[in-house]
Amino acid sequence: MTVQELPGAAAAYRPTPPPAWQPRTDPAPLLPDPEPYRVLGTEAAAGADPELLLRLYAELVRGRRYNAQATALTKQGRLAVYPSTTGQEACEVAAALALQEQDWLFPSYRDTLAAVARGLDPVQALTLLRGDWHTGYDPHEHRIAPLCTPLATQLPHAVGLAHAARLKGDDVVALAMVGDGGTSEGDFHEALNFAAVWKAPVVFLVQNNGFAISVPLAKQTAAPSLAHKAVGYGMPGRLVDGNDVAAVHEVLSDAMSRARRGGGPTLIEAITYRIEAHTNADDATRYRGDNEVETWRQHDPIQLLERELTERGLLDDDAKQAAADAAEVMAAALRERMNADPALDPMDLFAHVYAEQTTQLREQAALLRAELDAEGEAR
Amino acid sequence: MTTAAVKPATMAQALQRAMRDAMAEDPTVHVMGEDVGTLGGVFRVTDGLAKEFGDDRCTDTPLAEAGILGTAVGMAMYGLRPVVEMQFDAFAYPAFEQLISHVARMRNRTRGGTPLPITVRVPYGGGIGGVEHHSDSSEAYYMATPGLHVVMPATVDDAYGLLRAAIASDDPVVFLEPKRLYWSKAQWSPEAPTAVEPIGKAVVRRSGRSATLITYGPSVPVCMEAAEAAAAEGWDLEVVDLRSLVPFDDETVCASVRRTGRAVVVHESNGFGGPGGEIAARVTERCFHHLEAPVLRVAGFDIPYPPPMLERHHLPGVDRVLDAVARLQWEAES
Ligand SMILES: Cc1ncc(C[n+]2csc(CCOP(=O)(O)OP(=O)(O)O)c2C)c(N)n1
Numbered sequence: 001m002t003v004q005e006l007p008g009a010a011a012a013y014r015p016t017p018p019p020a021w022q023p024r025t026d027p028a029p030l031l032p033d034p035e036p037y038r039v040l041g042t043e044a045a046a047g048a049d050p051e052l053l054l055r056l057y058a059e060l061v062r063g064r065r066y067n068a069q070a071t072a073l074t075k076q077g078r079l080a081v082y083p084s085t086t087g088q089e090a091c092e093v094a095a096a097l098a099l100q101e102q103d104w105l106f107p108s109y110r111d112t113l114a115a116v117a118r119g120l121d122p123v124q125a126l127t128l129l130r131g132d133w134h135t136g137y138d139p140h141e142h143r144i145a146p147l148c149t150p151l152a153t154q155l156p157h158a159v160g161l162a163h164a165a166r167l168k169g170d171d172v173v174a175l176a177m178v179g180d181g182g183t184s185e186g187d188f189h190e191a192l193n194f195a196a197v198w199k200a201p202v203v204f205l206v207q208n209n210g211f212a213i214s215v216p217l218a219k220q221t222a223a224p225s226l227a228h229k230a231v232g233y234g235m236p237g238r239l240v241d242g243n244d245v246a247a248v249h250e251v252l253s254d255a256m257s258r259a260r261r262g263g264g265p266t267l268i269e270a271i272t273y274r275i276e277a278h279t280n281a282d283d284a285t286r287y288r289g290d291n292e293v294e295t296w297r298q299h300d301p302i303q304l305l306e307r308e309l310t311e312r313g314l315l316d317d318d319a320k321q322a323a324a325d326a327a328e329v330m331a332a333a334l335r336e337r338m339n340a341d342p343a344l345d346p347m348d349l350f351a352h353v354y355a356e357q358t359t360q361l362r363e364q365a366a367l368l369r370a371e372l373d374a375e376g377e378a379r
Numbered sequence: 380m381t382t383a384a385v386k387p388a389t390m391a392q393a394l395q396r397a398m399r400d401a402m403a404e405d406p407t408v409h410v411m412g413e414d415v416g417t418l419g420g421v422f423r424v425t426d427g428l429a430k431e432f433g434d435d436r437c438t439d440t441p442l443a444e445a446g447i448l449g450t451a452v453g454m455a456m457y458g459l460r461p462v463v464e465m466q467f468d469a470f471a472y473p474a475f476e477q478l479i480s481h482v483a484r485m486r487n488r489t490r491g492g493t494p495l496p497i498t499v500r501v502p503y504g505g506g507i508g509g510v511e512h513h514s515d516s517s518e519a520y521y522m523a524t525p526g527l528h529v530v531m532p533a534t535v536d537d538a539y540g541l542l543r544a545a546i547a548s549d550d551p552v553v554f555l556e557p558k559r560l561y562w563s564k565a566q567w568s569p570e571a572p573t574a575v576e577p578i579g580k581a582v583v584r585r586s587g588r589s590a591t592l593i594t595y596g597p598s599v600p601v602c603m604e605a606a607e608a609a610a611a612e613g614w615d616l617e618v619v620d621l622r623s624l625v626p627f628d629d630e631t632v633c634a635s636v637r638r639t640g641r642a643v644v645v646h647e648s649n650g651f652g653g654p655g656g657e658i659a660a661r662v663t664e665r666c667f668h669h670l671e672a673p674v675l676r677v678a679g680f681d682i683p684y685p686p687p688m689l690e691r692h693h694l695p696g697v698d699r700v701l702d703a704v705a706r707l708q709w710e711a712e713s
Contacts, residue, residue, distance in 0.1 A: 080508050080687055106565045109510075131687035147513040150470060151442060184441035186473060214418035215439045287417045313445045351680050360651060364680045368692055 032227035032237040035273050040308045043049035048246050050314050054243045056093060056254065057309060058323045060302050063089040063113050065327035066122065067276075069334050070129075070263055074280040078338050080131045083110040089274030090301035091207045091223030093117045098252035106145045106176040108157035110207075114177065115144050122334050132342040152184040153312035160204040162195075163258075173259045174202045175252070181212020183226050192267065196233040201259035202269045204250065207242060209274040211319070214287040230267035241303040242270030246308075273299075344373060381672055388567035390538045391561050394424050396501075397542035398462060401485060402432050409454065411438040411463030413499075421466060444474035448499065455495045462546055466639060467501040469512035482551045483526030497551045498542075501572035503677075504530075504597045504647060506559035506696055508687040515649030516682050517594075521553045522624045522657070529579055529624040531555040533599035534567035537622060543575040547580055552578065557597035568602045583635060587617035590641035590707050592700065593632055593658055595621040598645045603645070605700035614704055624654055632658070641707040647694050650678030658688040664704050672707045 013323025039045050057165035067086040070332055073079045085092050096117035099105060107114055112125045121140050128147050135146040145161075148154035158176035165172035182188060195202050206226050210217060223229055230237030240251045248270055273296035277284035309315035350365040351358065357365075395481045402408045410428055412420070416439035419426030428437035430605070438522035440447050444465060451461035473476075487492045506516035530545055530552055532538040538556070584599065585606050592602040599620045606616040619635050621628065629683035636642045642662055644655040655676035662674050677695045685693045 030510055046606035080510060087422060128510055128686075131508065134683075135687050149510065150472070184443040184446070186443060186445050212413070212442050213417075213421065214414045215442070219439050220441050254521075283418075283423075315456070342688070344688055345687055349680060349682055349685050349689055349692060360683075368680075371692075371698070 006201075011188040030223060030231045030234065030236050032230070032239045032269070034225070034239070034240045036239045038241045038244050038252055039250060040244045040304045045246065045308055045312075046197060048250075050312070050350055051377070052097075052249070053246060053305065053309060054314060054319075055143045056097065056249060057302075057305050057315065058326065059093040059097065059117050059243060059324040060089050062327045062330055063093055063117060064086065064302060065324075065331045066113060066334070067186060069331040070126065071280065072275065073126075073335070074293070075337050077130070079126060079129050081279050081281060082112075082126075082129055083114045083279045084274075084276040085110060087252050087296060087300070088207055088209055088242065088272045090248055090305075091205065091270045091272055094245050094252055095175055095177060095205055096246035098256055100173075100256075102143070102172050102258070104143045104145065104158070104161055104172060104174045106154045106161075106174060107147050107151045108151070108154065108177050108179060109147050110179065112147065113179050114140070115147070118129060118279045119183065120144060122330070123337050126338070130338070131263070132344055133348075137257050152178055152185035152187040152191070154192065155187055158202050158204075159198070159200050159265075162200040163198050165185070165292035166201055166337035171260060172201065173256050174200075175205060175256070176202060177207065179203045179212060180206060180217055180226060181220055182206075182213065182218055183229065185213075189304065192229070192233045192235070196235045202265045203255040203259055204265065205252065206267070206269045207272055208269050209242075209272050210289070210305075211274060213278045213282060216287075224255065225269055227267055227269035233267075235265045235267055238266060238268045240268060240270050242272030243299050243304060245301055245305055272301075336350065385568045386551045387564045388535055389562050389564050390532070390535050390556075392528045393426050393535045393567060394556065395426055395428070396427065397539045398548070399431065399545060400603050400623055401462075401510055401546040402428065402436060405438075405460065405546075407458060408460045408462060410436070410462045410464070411440050411451065413442055413466050413517075414438060414442060415464050415630060419567060420464060422558065423672045424500075424502075424556070424561070425464065436622065438613060439601040443702060444470060444472075445477055448477040448482065448497075451497050452477060452485070452495060455497050456485075458492055460496045460498075462498040462500060465472075465501045467509070467513050468515040468517050471499070471517065474499075477652060478521075478553075479524050479525070483524045486550065487526060496552050497510050498545045498548075498554050498613050499551065500542075500554045500556060502558040502561070503555045504557050505684060505690050506597065506647075508690070510687065511684070514687075514690065514698055516646070516679065518555060518624055518646075519648055519653050521555075522654060526551070527553040527625060528668045530578055531553065531557060531596035531624070532540050532622065532623065533557065533560065533596055533620050535575070536566045537620075539567075540576045541578065544578050547575070548578060553668075555596060556629070558628055560600070561590055561599070572630065576622070581619050581621045581623070581628035581631040582632065584615060584620045585616070585618040587615040587639065589613075589615045590643065590704060591617045591619055591632075591635045591639045592643050592645055593619050593621065593635075593662070594645040595624065596646070596693065598647055601695065602645050602695060602700060603676040605704070608697055609701060609704055612701075616704065627661070627669045629656075629661060629665060632662060636666045636674075637669040639671055642666075642670075643675045643677055643700065643703045645695060645700055647679045650676050651681045652653055653678050673706060675703045677703045677704060 070082045092113035095114045115125045124136035158174040162174040227237035227239045415425040482614035594602045659674040
C-alpha cells in the first residue's frame with residue numbers, strides 16, 4: 001500500500017515539523033569563516049604584541065633547526081624514524097605557546113616539536129623515535145601526554161582529562177592535536193561529540209598538511225573544510241592559515257580562553273603543508289609534484305613572520321643572527337647527546353608491565369638475566 | 380605449460396602478484412585500504428594495482444579502519460570480494476568491532492545465507508625495528524574468534540599460493556603477512572606460480588626423527604636455522620610449518636609428533652594465552668601415549684611489544700629454541 005492509497009491520507013497530510021523539534025541554537029556562529037584567518041601582512045598585525053612575535057620568531061627558527069637536525073639523525077641511523085614538521089613549525093610552536101603552565105598537550109606522533117617548544121628535553125622527546133623506550137618522559141611532569149602513534153586515539157583521552165579537571169574545579173585546558181587523515185577515524189568523531197556534550201575545556205587542533213601519507217585531502221573528506229565538521233557536534237569551527245604563526249597563536253589562545261571560561265570545545269583547522277616526506281621511510285615523489293612543494297615554500301612560516309618583523313623594524317640582521325646562533329647551539333647539543341649510545345637495561349622489559357610483578361614475569365626475567373650473563377661471559 | 384623463467388622474487392612481490400592475478404581473473408575482487416593506490420602501500424605490496432585496474436578496483440580509502448572493514452562487509456554482501464589492507468598489525472584494532480561482531484559471524488547469523496568472502500591482509504610481527512604499535516603479533520585474538528580463518532605464509536611460494544586461496548575463499552580470512560619476511564627472497568617463477576594450496580594444510584619443511592618444532596610465519600626461518608644447528612649436537616629435528624592456525628591441521632602435526640615423540644611450539648607472540656597453549660593442548664590430547672616429554676613452548680615474553688632497541692631480547696631466536704630442545708630430554712634425566 002502506498003501513501004496515496006492510505007485511507008484519507010491525501011486530505012489529512014500536512015507537512016508539520018515533528019512535535020519535539022526545536023533548533024537548539026542558531027548554527028551561524030558555529031560555521032567557520034570560509035577565509036582562513038590571517039594576521040601577518042594584514043591590519044590585524046598592528047594589534048599583535050611585538051614581544052610575543054619575537055618569541056614566536058625565536059621558537060620558529062629553533063624549530064626549523066630542530067627538524068633539520070632530527071632528519072639528519074635518521075640519515076645517520078641515530079633515529080629509527082622521524083616525521084618532520086618542516087613547514088609546519090608555526091602550528092607546533094603556537095600550540096606550545098598558547099598553553100598555560102597547568103594546561104595539557106595531547107600530541108600525535110608528529111608533534112615532537114610542540115613538545116620541545118613547551119620545554120621538554122629534545123632527547124626525551126625523541127626517545128620513542130630513537131627506539132629506546134615508548135615514551136621518554138613523565139607525562140605528569142610536563143603535562144604532555146605520550147606522543148600517540150595510533151591515529152586520533154589521544155583525542156578522547158584529552159576530552160576525559162579536561163572533563164576530570166573541570167569536575168575537580170581545576171583551571172586546566174587540554175589541547176589535542178591531530179592530522180587531517182586522523183579526522184576520518186571514529187575516535188575523532190567520538191571525542192568531538194563527548195567534548196561538546198560535556199562542554200569539556202578542550203581545544204582540537206587539526207594540522208591539515210595536505211596528505212595522510214600519500215592520500216590527499218580530497219580523498220579523505222568531502223566536507224567543505226575540516227573545520228566545518230564542528231557544526232554537527234555543536235561547537236564552533238575555525239579556519240586559520242597554519243603558516244601564519246601569529247594567527248594560529250591568536251586563534252588557539254581565543255579558543256583556550258573560551259574553554260577556560262566554561263564555553264566548551266572548539267575545532268580549529270590550520271591549513272599548512274608537509275614540506276618533507278611523511279617520514280624518512282616514505283617516497284613523496286610517488287604522489288606529489290615538486291611544483292606543489294615549491295608553491296608552499298613560497299608561503300614559508302618563518303619568512304612570513306620575518307617580513308612582518310623586518311617591515312616593522314623589530315628585526316635587524318643582528319637579531320636574526322642571534323636567533324640562528326641560539327638554534328645552532330640547541331642543534332649542536334642535540335647532535336652530541338644523540339650520538340652517544342643510550343644506556344639500556346634489557347631487564348626494564350619486565351619492570352613496568354604491572355604494578356606488582358607476576359610469577360610468570362619473574363621467571364621470564366630470570367631467563368633473560370641468565371642469557372645476558374652468558375652473553376657477557378662470552379664477550 | 381610454458382617454461383617460465385625462475386628468478387629471485389621477494390615475498391612482497393609474490394603477494395602483489397597474487398592480488399594481480401586474482402583481480403585479472405575475477406572482476407569482483409577489490410583491493411582497498413590506506414595508501415594502497417597511488418603509493419602502492421607502505422610496503423609496496425599493492426604496487427601497480429591501481430594503475431592496472433583503476434581506482435575503483437584498488438582504492439585509497441579514508442583513514443578509518445572500522446570504516447574500511449565495515450564497508451567491506453556491505454560490499455561483500457552485494458557480491459564483491461574485498462581484499463582489505465590494515466596498514467600495520469596494531470592499526471587493525473579500531474576494526475575489531477566490525478571483525479568480531481560482524482565479519483566473523485555473518486555466515487552463522489544468517490544460517491549460511493550471507494557468507495562474507497573478505498580477505499583482511501595484516502602486515503604483522505616484529506623484527507623490523509618499528510616504533511610502538513608497529514610490531515604486534517595479534518594472531519591469538521583472531522584465532523579466539525570463531526568464524527575467521529587465520530593464515531600466515533612463511534615462504535615466497537606460500538605467500539602467492541595462500542593469498543590466492545584466501546581471496547578465493549568464501550569465508551573471511553585474516554591473512555597475516557610476516558613483515559620481516561617481506562624482503563626475503565626465493566627462486567620463484569612468477570609466470571607459472573606454484574599450486575594454490577587449500578587453506579588449512581600444514582607442511583613438513585624439514586623431516587627429522589628426534590623432535591618436532593611446530594611453528595608458523597616469522598618463526599619458520601628461526602626453526603629451520605635451529606634445526607640445522609641442532610643437527611651438530613645429534614638432534615634430528617622435524618619442522619612443521621602450520622601455514623594456518625584456523626583451520627588447524629591436527630593430522631599433519633600429530634603424525635609428526637607421533638613419529639618423533641617430542642614437540643616444541645615456537646612463535647613470537649606472547650606465550651601466556653598465546654597460540655602455543657592451544658597447540659600444546661591439542662597435541663597432548665591426541666598424542667599422549669606417544670610423547671616422551673611434555674610439549675614445550677618457546678614464545679615472546681608476556682610483555683607489551685618492546686621498543687626496537689630491546690626487541691632482540693624479546694623475540695625467540697635460535698638459542699631459545701635450542702634450549703627448549705635440550706629440555707626435551709627431561710625424562711631420560713629423571
Ligand atoms: C589507527 C592508525 N591507522 C593507521 C596508521 C598508520 N599511519 C601513520 S601516519 C598515517 C597518516 C596520518 O596522516 P595525518 O592524520 O594527515 O597526519 P600527518 O602524518 O599528515 O601529520 C597513517 C595512515 C596509524 N598510525 N594509526
